[in-house]
Amino acid sequence: DAGVIQSPRHEVTEMGQEVTLRCKPISGHNSLFWYRQTMMRGLELLIYFNNNVPIDDSGMPEDRFSAKMPNASFSTLKIQPSEPRDSAVYFCASSFGGRVTGELFFGEGSRLTVL
Amino acid sequence: KQEVTQIPAALSVPEGENLVLNCSFTDSAIYNLQWFRQDPGKGLTSLLLIQSSQREQTSGRLNASLDKSSGRSTLYIAASQPGDSATYLCAVDSNYQLIWGAGTKLIIKP
Numbered sequence: 001d002a003g004v005i006q007s008p009r010h011e012v013t014e015m016g017q018e019v020t021l022r023c024k025p026i027s028g029h030n031s032l033f034w035y036r037q038t039m040m041r042g043l044e045l046l047i048y049f050n051n052n053v054p055i056d057d058s059g060m061p062e063d064r065f066s067a068k069m070p071n072a073s074f075s076t077l078k079i080q081p082s083e084p085r086d087s088a089v090y091f092c093a094s095s096f097g098g099r100v101t102g103e104l105f106f107g108e109g110s111r112l113t114v115l
Numbered sequence: 116k117q118e119v120t121q122i123p124a125a126l127s128v129p130e131g132e133n134l135v136l137n138c139s140f141t142d143s144a145i146y147n148l149q150w151f152r153q154d155p156g157k158g159l160t161s162l163l164l165i166q167s168s169q170r171e172q173t174s175g176r177l178n179a180s181l182d183k184s185s186g187r188s189t190l191y192i193a194a195s196q197p198g199d200s201a202t203y204l205c206a207v208d209s210n211y212q213l214i215w216g217a218g219t220k221l222i223i224k225p
Contacts, residue, residue, distance in 0.1 A: 004158075043204070043215050056212075091158055099211040100146045106158035 006092050006107035014115050018080040021110045023092030024073055031101070034067055034077050035091040037109070043091075049075065050098070082114045117142045117209040121216035129224050130197060136190040136219050138205035143183045146208040150179050150190050152201040153218070159204065162190070195223045 005024040013019055025032050034046040047057040049069045060067070064083070069075040079086055089109045095102040118141045128134050138148070147166050151159040163172045163179040165188070171180040178191040192199055204218040 042217050045213065093159075101149075101208045101211075101213050103161050103164045104149060104151075104159075104206075104213070105161060106151075108158045 004092055004094050004105050004107035006110050010111045012113045013082055015083055016081045019082045021077040021090050023075045025094030026105055029094035029096050031095045031097050032075050033093040036088045038088045084114045087114050117214045119207055119214050119216040121219050125220040127222040132195050133193050134195055136203050138188040138216055140186045140207050143186055148181055148188050148207045151204045154201045197223045197225050199223050
């Protein structure tokens, strides 16, 4: 398996623009997580899907952030409008599990810079 | 509320040494604990997952132990190599949430 695939790897955009990050989880995994990592705040869970259904979105910073998982092989994280404080590395991870997390596999991340 | 602590934040040792990384958690009611490594500019790679009913897991030169009663896990790295240089993070599944430590940055000097 190719592992968790994220795109784009790097994104530079201007404040106010829409940003869409994409993720393809490992085939057969039924849980998908979006994380954000910064030097100041470390690794933060944004949203967690199980069987394509959002289970916990309490980490989504505000209404500017939205995530979808239309099917088991694809998820998007959208930021609209983007702000400089959104600059971070965004990771997608997947696992096989129910409420208890199984072994977690991460993508390489999408590094977002908002000018 | 579960809290996960990793001390020290950074560690530098000569190549060849055996070393131990620590992970402490405040609530012993966990489902499992995972150890990850993160190389600069990369994603996290799962190293070992220990279920709450297990005491330890081994993979190659790595051995992770779990003592729920004392709220501790250790990651033992034998015969360290420069390629082991990375940040090591632990995460506990507690109340159906993964709670993360801040990580230990490990540097192995040739």
